Amino acid sequence: MSIVSKALPLVLLTSVLTGCAGLQKTDWPKCAAVGGVTGAALGSIQNSTFAGWGVLVGGGVAAAYCWVHGDGDEDGDGVPDSRDKCPHTPHGTPVDATGCPFPAPAPPPVAEPAPLPKQEVIVIRDVHFEFDSARLTGPDKGELDKVATKLRTEAPSTQLTVTGHTDSVGKPAYNQKLSQRRAHSVVDYLVSVGIPRASFVSVSGAGETQPVADNKTADGRAQNRRVEIRLDR
Structure with a gap:
C-alpha cells in the first residue's frame, strides 16, 4: 500500500x-x-x-x-456556552450576543408637578346670599362645597384671608358691615364642612371700596358682589 x-x-x-x-x-x-x-x-x-x-x-x-x-448550549438561548456570559438565563428570555438578557427599558421620567404659587386668590362670585342678608342659599352652599374641596388639600399648612365685598348700592357704612357679615358667613360654612378655623388668619369686609367692575351696570355690580379667599402658602 x-x-x-x-x-x-x-x-x-x-x-x-x-x-x-x-x-x-x-x-x-x-x-x-x-x-x-x-x-x-x-x-x-x-x-x-x-x-x-x-x-x-x-x-x-x-x-x-x-x-x-462540541460547544453546548445549556440554557437553550441560542448562544454557545463558550460565549454565554449568563449561562442560566430562563427559557424564552430574549438575549444579546453574549447570552445575557436585554436590559429592561428605563421607565419614562416622572414629570414633577409645577410648584404652587406662594399666594393665590380664590374669587367667589356665584355666592349671592339671600336678599339684603348674609344667610347662604342652597346653591351658595353647593358652590362653597367646591371651594372646600380645594381648601382641604391646603389647610392647615396654608394661611387663609377672607374678605367680603359689595356693590355701591346703599350707604357705604351699611355695605361695610354687610360685606363683613358675608365674609364671616362664608368662613362659618367652610369650617362646618371640615376646614380648620385656625387656618383663617383674617376675616374682614371691604364694603364697596374695592370694585373690580363698573357699578353703573348690572353685570358690573354682580362682579363687585364677591368674597375673596387669599391663600398664603
Missing part, C-alpha cells in the same frame, strides 16, 4: 473531527452522518469489506467526539 493510501484516511478523519469540534453538542447527528460517509470512504480505500465497518466506526467516532468536544 502506498504512503498516500495510508495517510489519506488519517487526513480525512482528522478533518472530520476538527470540523465537529466547532459544532455544538446537539449537532452530534450531523457529525455521525458526516463521519459515517467519511468512514465508508476510508474503508473502501482498503476494500469493499471495510466500507460497512467504516460507516459504523467513522460515524460513532465522529458523533462521540462532537458530543465530548
